[in-house]
Amino acid sequence: MMMGILQRRFLSLILLLMTGLFQLYGEASSTEQGRGQESVQVDERAVLILWSQNSDAGFKADADQFLAYLLQSLRSALSEAQYPTVDTVGLTSLPEIPMERALRFGRERQVRWVFIVEVSVTERSLSWTVGAYDALRGSLRASDSFSTFPGLSALPSLDDSCRSVVQAWLGAIAGDEKVLHLAEEAQTFYGSQDGVQVWYGSAETGLLAGTIEQGKLKGLYIPFPVGQPLQVEAVKEGYWSRTLVLPRGVTDMPIKLPPLQKKSVHVWGFGTGTGKLLGVTYLYRYYPLPDRFFLRFDTSLWAGYSFLSGAVPFWHDELRFGMGLYLQNKVDAGLRLAMGTGGSGVISYLPGTNGGKARSALDILLDPVWFCLEYHFPRWAITAEFRMPYAGGSGFLNQGWLEAPEGGPFFILGVLIK
Incomplete structure (x- = not known):
């Protein structure tokens, strides 16, 4: 009889342990699934910029000025590509592998694209590195490094470097089907007025698509997302500008521009x-x-x-x-x-x-x-x-x-x- 009681208690203990293991397994699976969903739910139309500058105290003021110019140039290039900057975060230093910092900040801010900028100034050298990281897939999509004399002549090089990185990054993500479905063709426009400039976005902050000549224009190719509304502005000197919204973004259908009204003076x-x-x-x-x-x-x-x-x-x-x-x-x-x-x-x-x-x-x-x-x-x-x-x-x-x-x-x- 004693043996029967011991056997029943032993079986009960086994069942209790198995039930606990199943519960733990279910919670772990649910947690991993939730983490997987969180990793997918990120903003793919915004950019986070991290920056760091490591210069001696005597060159810190110059480094700050070059850094500010570089960040402004990078934000402008990203804005022209229709990728707004959600935040710009300064770091005291960068690890040997910047990817680790890009992944951490990207996941914390739920932003897929993280650009890391590093600037260093010495008496005879201005050096910088710009990298575009994919926090979702854990990869470096584009980068550029350069060094030159720390003077005003370096400013055009800073601009070129930012545009080069952004264009290389756009080209890299254009070939990635998991990023977004991007337009493969340039948008075509036509209208009755020659000399009308067409801008992606606005004429003040956007990117020039081109000018209507002989009644038509094949716009500058930019890999805009397919199916997402795109704003364009038609501008001509001496005329009132017009803003249009392409509800499906870039398509293979030509867009007719409305005639602009001449300003009355x-x-x-x-x-x-x-x-x-x-x-x-x-x-x-x-x-x-x-x-x-x-x-x-x-x-x-x-x-x-x-x-x-x-x-x-x-x-x-x-x-x-x-x-x-x-x-x-x-x-x-x-x-x-x-x-x-x-x-x-x-x-x-x-x-x-x-x-x-x-x-x-x-x-x-x-x-x-x-x-x-x-x-x-x-x-x-x-x-x-x-x-x-x-x-x-x-x-x-x-x-x-x-x-x-x-x-x-x-x-x-x-x-x-x-």
């Missing part, structure tokens, strides 16, 4: 309207704030004539001035609404009939408010203006509000040339 035009059909109006505008605020100076010459027997033309010459303001937010909008104020002087001349004496007079008109509806094309616009001036009663016109011959406000239709 000195604008002239001509037109006619109700009450002035037997004449023409010359329009001139000056825009102190292009496509936002303008001063206007118009002159109109027309005749009033009834076409009845014995009738004579009644000649008028109006000199008009004023100011106007566009009400829409976009300076390059196609449809625009403007309003303004101003005044004018109308010189009228009525020839004498049947031996009668000719008469002339000057009427002063005020335009408390006028409205103008315009539709703009890249270099010209159609304008339709509505005005109801107030006559001062100094000449042929009685004092009071003036109306068009058919009633209502005067209507002027014209064309503006930018």
Whole structure:
């Protein structure tokens, strides 16, 4: 009986140990799986920069200046490649194998790409090393080392070194299918305006893709990720720039660029309207704030004539001035609404009939408010203006509000040339 009890306790102990081992194995497997998932969940579109400079105290100030320039150049090259820098971390020193530091910081910050920069300055030498590390796969993707005299002549070499490393790194990851699916072709653009520059990103901080010539452009090849939105900016001197977003990034389909609106500074035009059909109006505008605020100076010459027997033309010459303001937010909008104020002087001349004496007079008109509806094309616009001036009663016109011959406000239709 005692033996039976011992056997049962022994079997119970064995089962307890086996259960514990299975639990430990399950927890270890779960931990390893979690670690594997954490290693995959990293940011592949950002870069972490680590730097270190090891120079004697007498050269530390010079080393700091060269280091700052090198870091700025590297950040600029990465930004042009659409890889923003998430952080720049200084290290007191680097180990013999910088890869270990790149792996640790990359995993801690959950960033795949880690660039390590090391600068050293002596009396006759400026030396630096730039390396691009893959913290996910534990490999060095690109590097560059150089040494030169520590003077201003070294700055172009620093720039070249940064661009060289970034381009070599982009080429290395472009051939790695596990990084991202990258575009294999350059983006093609076409448009109706030659001389338009196309920038990846913005014109201030981006990378120039090229210039439209003969209506088309095959842009500079950059291995952008496939399927990710890409911003481009179209720029031309004297025109308003336009920003576009390519929703699928670079594709094999040509992208049509919208025409850019010419900035309005000195604008002239001509037109006619109700009450002035037997004449023409010359329009001139000056825009102190292009496509936002303008001063206007118009002159109109027309005749009033009834076409009845014995009738004579009644000649008028109006000199008009004023100011106007566009009400829409976009300076390059196609449809625009403007309003303004101003005044004018109308010189009228009525020839004498049947031996009668000719008469002339000057009427002063005020335009408390006028409205103008315009539709703009890249270099010209159609304008339709509505005005109801107030006559001062100094000449042929009685004092009071003036109306068009058919009633209502005067209507002027014209064309503006930018």
